[in-house]
Amino acid sequence: MVLLEFSMSPLGKGESVGKYVARSLDIIDKSGVDYRLNPMGTVLEGEWDEVFGVVKKCYERMRKDCGRISCTIKVDYRKAAKGRLSSKVASIEKQLKRRVKQ
Amino acid sequence: MVLLEFSMSPLGKGESVGKYVARSLDIIDKSGVDYRLNPMGTVLEGEWDEVFGVVKKCYERMRKDCGRISCTIKVDYRKAAKGRLSSKVASIEKQLKRRVKQ
Amino acid sequence: MVLLEFSMSPLGKGESVGKYVARSLDIIDKSGVDYRLNPMGTVLEGEWDEVFGVVKKCYERMRKDCGRISCTIKVDYRKAAKGRLSSKVASIEKQLKRRVKQ
Amino acid sequence: MVLLEFSMSPLGKGESVGKYVARSLDIIDKSGVDYRLNPMGTVLEGEWDEVFGVVKKCYERMRKDCGRISCTIKVDYRKAAKGRLSSKVASIEKQLKRRVKQ
Numbered sequence: 001m002v003l004l005e006f007s008m009s010p011l012g013k014g015e016s017v018g019k020y021v022a023r024s025l026d027i028i029d030k031s032g033v034d035y036r037l038n039p040m041g042t043v044l045e046g047e048w049d050e051v052f053g054v055v056k057k058c059y060e061r062m063r064k065d066c067g068r069i070s071c072t073i074k075v076d077y078r079k080a081a082k083g084r085l086s087s088k089v090a091s092i093e094k095q096l097k098r099r100v101k102q
Numbered sequence: 103m104v105l106l107e108f109s110m111s112p113l114g115k116g117e118s119v120g121k122y123v124a125r126s127l128d129i130i131d132k133s134g135v136d137y138r139l140n141p142m143g144t145v146l147e148g149e150w151d152e153v154f155g156v157v158k159k160c161y162e163r164m165r166k167d168c169g170r171i172s173c174t175i176k177v178d179y180r181k182a183a184k185g186r187l188s189s190k191v192a193s194i195e196k197q198l199k200r201r202v203k204q
Numbered sequence: 205m206v207l208l209e210f211s212m213s214p215l216g217k218g219e220s221v222g223k224y225v226a227r228s229l230d231i232i233d234k235s236g237v238d239y240r241l242n243p244m245g246t247v248l249e250g251e252w253d254e255v256f257g258v259v260k261k262c263y264e265r266m267r268k269d270c271g272r273i274s275c276t277i278k279v280d281y282r283k284a285a286k287g288r289l290s291s292k293v294a295s296i297e298k299q300l301k302r303r304v305k306q
Numbered sequence: 307m308v309l310l311e312f313s314m315s316p317l318g319k320g321e322s323v324g325k326y327v328a329r330s331l332d333i334i335d336k337s338g339v340d341y342r343l344n345p346m347g348t349v350l351e352g353e354w355d356e357v358f359g360v361v362k363k364c365y366e367r368m369r370k371d372c373g374r375i376s377c378t379i380k381v382d383y384r385k386a387a388k389g390r391l392s393s394k395v396a397s398i399e400k401q402l403k404r405r406v407k408q
Binding site for chain 3: 111113114116117119169170172174
């Protein structure tokens, strides 16, 4: 499985793009793919086609009314790994023997 | 203030790099700069020099025993904005009128 | 059309990953999708499915013998825009009224 | 030395941000730090403080008249490596035994 973090914003819609981000979150939240939202992006976990399918849905929705879109994506594939939305942070805390902010 | 998300990993230290990430988290956690850890990176909030100062400290520590390092950084500057480590996600939830996963 | 820049590397295969990057370039070069290689990644131009199809092919090849893969992608969609692999740099030079390094 | 690729754009200044990118290129080109411009960003080569100094100058200039700025940065540090603005692409071509597009 892969972890995929992405953020997608329109250019030319002013400084505040929260409305467009909320629409993407709605798509993500209803997709059935597990995710975590953070202040700079959303992290999805699933198979390659699943997670990229969600990103594409967000893109298709956004281009309906946005003439220019910027999107950054980061993928971390690890063979046979699952449940890393929780386990990666937990593993760091275990090594540090204390809680960190999340 | 800016939000800065980054992740930093060594190449050539095997598939598991959690030990190096934990060392960076230790530096971040003790820096006094506010942050949130997520499964794909850490988001810092502060002035430009503050947040990039933390990234550089992590880099200086890592290059002591790593011959190759890869680092991705994303910055979101917004004039006069503060407290966005919490407010960005809260704003999305307000627009969607429901909770999302974080 | 979109511009998509990406870079993809295995973790756990040592510091030198040029062999794996060369394999990806071979796939890209034979894909028929237009591209430009730079020192930090490859920029593709095409429709969403075309360019992401190439990225996926590189991923499928790499995971055959790599247990962990890291990939960063940046997308710039602009409605009705074409030929931007050349025109974006040319436009900067025109505005500066001089040549820049590329 | 490090290779650093970055791109920096204002939000809220319309779809066409070439004017702002050209201003950054002017700063980069006059900085004395070696670089290559590509359709999705600019790659700098130098010591950590040198290349991040250039990014900061671009940021300082842009925030004079932009209320929101988005910036992505990717760093590749390799001990004792120099001249990689040219050598990374050359090495790929050598392995493939043919020229690629750049």
